[in-house]
Amino acid sequence: MTSQQQVQSLLKLDTKASKRSTLLLEQPVTRQRRDKVGLSSFAFLFAEMIRYSQNRVLGIQDLEAKLNELGQRVGVRVLELTMSREKIVRRETRVLQMLVYINSVVWRALFDKQADSLERSTENEDEYMITDNEPAILKYISVPREMASFSPGAFVSGVVEAIASCCQCPARVTSHVVPAEGMPLRTVILLKFDKEVMEREKRLESGK
Amino acid sequence: MVSSFAKSFGSVLYRNFFKKESTYFTTVVLSGVAFSLTFNTMFEKYWNKKTAGLKWEDIKDRRSIKRQEEMIHSVFIINRSGGLIYSKNYNTHIAQLSSNEALIFAGTFHGIHALATRIAPGGRSTSARDMGIQTIDTKNFRLHCFQTPTGIKFIAVTDLLHTKLTDVLNRIYELYSDYALKNPFYNLEMPVRSDMFDTKLLQLVQAH
Numbered sequence: 001m002t003s004q005q006q007v008q009s010l011l012k013l014d015t016k017a018s019k020r021s022t023l024l025l026e027q028p029v030t031r032q033r034r035d036k037v038g039l040s041s042f043a044f045l046f047a048e049m050i051r052y053s054q055n056r057v058l059g060i061q062d063l064e065a066k067l068n069e070l071g072q073r074v075g076v077r078v079l080e081l082t083m084s085r086e087k088i089v090r091r092e093t094r095v096l097q098m099l100v101y102i103n104s105v106v107w108r109a110l111f112d113k114q115a116d117s118l119e120r121s122t123e124n125e126d127e128y129m130i131t132d133n134e135p136a137i138l139k140y141i142s143v144p145r146e147m148a149s150f151s152p153g154a155f156v157s158g159v160v161e162a163i164a165s166c167c168q169c170p171a172r173v174t175s176h177v178v179p180a181e182g183m184p185l186r187t188v189i190l191l192k193f194d195k196e197v198m199e200r201e202k203r204l205e206s207g208k
Numbered sequence: 209m210v211s212s213f214a215k216s217f218g219s220v221l222y223r224n225f226f227k228k229e230s231t232y233f234t235t236v237v238l239s240g241v242a243f244s245l246t247f248n249t250m251f252e253k254y255w256n257k258k259t260a261g262l263k264w265e266d267i268k269d270r271r272s273i274k275r276q277e278e279m280i281h282s283v284f285i286i287n288r289s290g291g292l293i294y295s296k297n298y299n300t301h302i303a304q305l306s307s308n309e310a311l312i313f314a315g316t317f318h319g320i321h322a323l324a325t326r327i328a329p330g331g332r333s334t335s336a337r338d339m340g341i342q343t344i345d346t347k348n349f350r351l352h353c354f355q356t357p358t359g360i361k362f363i364a365v366t367d368l369l370h371t372k373l374t375d376v377l378n379r380i381y382e383l384y385s386d387y388a389l390k391n392p393f394y395n396l397e398m399p400v401r402s403d404m405f406d407t408k409l410l411q412l413v414q415a416h
Contacts, residue, residue: 040386040390043390044390046392047390047391047392048392049392050392050393051392054392140386140387140390140391140404141390141391141392141393141404142387142391142393142402142403142404142405143393144393144401147393152392184404184407
């Protein structure tokens, strides 16, 4: 058997294997049926991410920044993936449309549900809030008392921040745990848009 | 005089109540209802006075106090080297172990448990959960122990009414693996300090 034949037979085997395979990573990206990842396996991975980052930072703010950075890498990919899956050709560039997109499409892709509310801050015009009453990624995490100001939701805020900046609406995104009755993990993701974004919004608004 | 009065009274009675069929009937019904009402209230009063302090409403609370005694008094978790990593008392009515005593208890129990696995005569059991001490009976309480394959021991002290606690201890094991092991701030073999674990365990204990 020549080497070329060998290679061909190997390739044949390979394609056969991938046809039969039901592995998550070997399925076509555009597949509409959403495959789910076990929450436990994600919880272990996320816990390890936090532990890894914790050993490489000096303080809580640093740690949040690091998680935010990790989230941003996810965010860029999630935007691409959801857009190709939903067959959207045009990227949202207006603040409100983008927020609605995050609130519904991105949240459904990531957490299999919509975010619980999307509000505009009453105090500042440039601040918007996305609220999740039961964030799945925080389900098993209890922050110790000496780190009470730390919010593990910084990862999600990183995802949102990356999407916002990809949509030409750069914003500073932070996450805060705001417990409510019966919802101890309720997390608010606060987006503070840059000045030029708000100016552009106003301009577009008046142009209409 | 008397007879004339009786006569006139009788005639008044006759003229007003007995002469007409409908009035007669109404009178009979009304007086019957009035009599039964007064009789009932009078008898009720008498009965309440006679049986004061014996009825269900009065002893219900006392029964519920007794019900509280049928409970899990405390929960301990011992790591595989015999260190106490979690101890919680749920009954304030009984004598409490000080933290030092609890530590000594954990170490001692670990030792006895290890001995018990060695002195088992006859057939060897291969499963870790079937070996060693499973319950300790005393006159006032019963101690249940459940050992995981990794050597972590879950111990619950209950009243004598709980004969088998395997399912509850299994649930505690589940909670431990969820809320302690998946928490990024938990270090293996170290004391469990997790608010979520505390609340979930409290809910579980209160349900039993």
